[in-house]
Amino acid sequence: xxxxxxxxxxxxxxxxxxxxxxxxxxxxxxxxxxxxxxxxxxxxxxxxxxxxxxxxxxxxxxxxxxxxxxxxxxxxxxxxxxxxxxxxxxxxxxxxxxxxxxxxxxxxxxxxxxxxxxxxxxxxxxxxxxxxxxxxxxxxxxxxxxxxxxxxxxxxxxxxxxxxxxxxxxxxxxxxxxxxxxxxxxxxxxxxxxxxxxxxxxxxxxxxxxxxxxxxxxxxxxxxxxxxxxxxxxxxxxxxxxxxxxxxxxxxx
DNA sequence: ATGGTTGCAGCGCAA
Numbered sequence: 677x678x679x680x681x682x683x684x685x686x687x688x689x690x691x692x693x694x695x696x697x698x699x700x701x702x703x704x705x706x707x708x709x710x711x712x713x714x715x716x717x718x719x720x721x722x723x724x725x726x727x728x729x730x731x732x733x734x735x736x737x738x739x740x741x742x743x744x745x746x747x748x749x750x751x752x753x754x755x756x757x758x759x760x761x762x763x764x765x766x767x768x769x770x771x772x773x774x775x776x777x778x779x780x781x782x783x784x785x786x787x788x789x790x791x792x793x794x795x796x797x798x799x800x801x802x803x804x805x806x807x808x809x810x811x812x813x814x815x816x817x818x819x820x821x822x823x824x825x826x827x828x829x830x831x832x833x834x835x836x837x838x839x840x841x842x843x844x845x846x847x848x849x850x851x852x853x854x855x856x857x858x859x860x861x862x863x864x865x866x867x868x869x870x871x872x873x874x875x876x877x878x879x880x881x882x883x884x885x886x887x888x889x890x891x892x893x894x895x896x897x898x899x900x901x902x903x904x905x906x907x908x909x910x911x912x913x914x915x916x917x918x919x920x921x922x923x924x925x926x927x928x929x
Numbered sequence: 930a931t932g933g934t935t936g937c938a939g940c941g942c943a944a
Contacts, residue, residue: 685936712937876944
């Protein structure tokens with residue numbers, strides 16, 4: 677069972693890349709973030725590739741979706757018990773796994789209202805993820821968390837010290853989710869750099885100036901079935917690429 | 930060099 681998360685930075689602008697990715701990689705489930713379109717504008721062609729689609733769209737900003745080769749059931753849009761107008765969370769049960777596609781707010785700057793909102797969002801997300809653990813299912817909550825969990829996940833930790841994406845409060849929020857019982861599937865990967873996002877500016881990808889901010893968090897049951905995880909870096913190197921690469925886990929289910 | 934790039938929308942904002 678292959679599950680992939682990918683912030684596409686506009687699904688319409690990225691349509692050829694998404695189609696090619698589905699054809700080439702054949703994931704069972706593809707979790708998308710930053711659709712930047714409403715439900716009616718979501719490309720219907722993706723269904724033609726053999727995927728069912730659950731879409732929570734929004735005009736211009738945000739938007740998340742679940743694509744699956746398996747039937748999609750029990751769809752939940754938005755984090756329960758969290759008043760949150762932007763389309764940043766969608767959850768469903770598919771192929772024996774409960775999955776969610778989450779787009780955590782960026783946070784802009786530490787002094788902005790957006791930063792406080794980000795921390796509130798993370799608190800609500802953590803509470804809901806804790807609730808889900810009681811179901812004792814295979815669960816994969818994946819997406820753009822907009823947090824680099826440790827200095828190991830940053831190309832220049834000194835330059836990024838206390839910058840948004842790397843602040844102690846954000847990292848504490850992330851650790852709370854792990855302490856609740858989730859496993860960061862990519863955390864123990866060694867070898868090449870683990871980055872998932874490279875800024876469009878300053879030739880960041882060519883210099884591998886990246887951060888690891890896209891994560892797949894696994895419930896204990898899902899973690900026990902984890903076979904492999906990988907970042908599809910080549911996708912970031914394509915013409916007209918998203919600034920995020922797809923990130924994959926394979927589970928033995 | 931307080932910059933740089935992208936997407937949406939149609940100007941500045943968010944990232």
